[in-house]
Amino acid sequence: MSDVSMPTAQKAREAWAAEAYSILVGVAQTYHAVITYKALAEEIQSRTGIRTKTLLHNWIGPVLGRVVREAHRRGDPPLTALVVHTDDGKVGSGYKEVLAIAGEPPVEDELEREHHAAKARLACYSYFGASLPPGGGVPALAPRLQATVDRRHQSVEKPLRICERCFVQLPSTGGCDSCG
Numbered sequence: 001m002s003d004v005s006m007p008t009a010q011k012a013r014e015a016w017a018a019e020a021y022s023i024l025v026g027v028a029q030t031y032h033a034v035i036t037y038k039a040l041a042e043e044i045q046s047r048t049g050i051r052t053k054t055l056l057h058n059w060i061g062p063v064l065g066r067v068v069r070e071a072h073r074r075g076d077p078p079l080t081a082l083v084v085h086t087d088d089g090k091v092g093s094g095y096k097e098v099l100a101i102a103g104e105p106p107v108e109d110e111l112e113r114e115h116h117a118a119k120a121r122l123a124c125y126s127y128f129g130a131s132l133p134p135g136g137g138v139p140a141l142a143p144r145l146q147a148t149v150d151r152r153h154q155s156v157e158k159p160l161r162i163c164e165r166c167f168v169q170l171p172s173t174g175g176c177d178s179c180g
Contacts, residue, residue, distance in 0.1 A: 007050055013059075015048045017066035023047070024067065024079035028128035034121070034142045036086040061094045068094075072101045077127050081120035089144030091117045111149075114141055 007015065023043050027035045035043075041060055045051045052059060064080045071079050078098040084091055095117060096106050107113040118139035125132060141149065160169050163176040170176055 012048075012050045012052070013063055013066065015050055016044045016059075016063045017070070019044045019047045020063055020067050021070060021079065024082050024124075025128055027082045028077075028079060028121075028124040029130050031125050031130040031132055031137055032121075032140050032143075033125075033130075034082050034084050034089070037083055037092065038086050040083055061092070064092075064094055065097055068097050068101055077123035078102070078120045079124055081117040082124060084142045084145070087144075088148065089142035089146070090114055114145060115139065 020040060023035070023040060027033050037056060037060055041056050044063070064083065068078060068080050071077065078101075080095065080098060081091060090110065091114065095113060098120065099106055099116070107116055118141050122137055122139045124130075125137060130137075140146065161174065162168065163170055163179055165179045166176065168176065168178055
């Protein structure tokens with residue numbers, strides 16, 4: 001491409017935001033579906049044909065900010081609640097914009113913020129026609145985050161196994177290394 005045909009950064013963000021909106025509506029049509037920032041960014045660039053070598057975290061926030069404002073303008077639920085980090089399944093720090101636009105106070109506690117996002121995702125699924133279970137479905141954390149929460153609960157709920165003779169914690173084998 002020649003430099004003349006390259007869109008300005010402003011035009012690129014506008015095109016990416018419009019495509020992101022469309023992609024997220026598609027995600028919202030599947031109950032409990034989420035999309036990672038990385039997958040969303042790749043799909044946006046693929047569909048628009050406008051690519052960037054700029055690091056993801058340097059351009060996706062402003063694009064999703066446009067999506068937040070457009071959803072609010074249209075009266076749609078906050079579609080950006082469907083976008084989560086690959087590594088931990090959490091919404092990004094930009095989720096605070098969803099709260100601000102809705103006139104809600106910021107949520108500092110991460111897990112509380114994730115539960116807020118889960119409720120917003122359920123609103124998206126319902127609004128955009130996902131096939132919901134009887135009763136309308138339930139809010140859910142992103143699968144990767146839910147797995148982490150479940151592991152934490154399991155490790156807390158399992159009592160430690162202690163050797164009855166020397167009172168040390170038993171290894172996973174169940175046999176005491178000290179007593180034999």
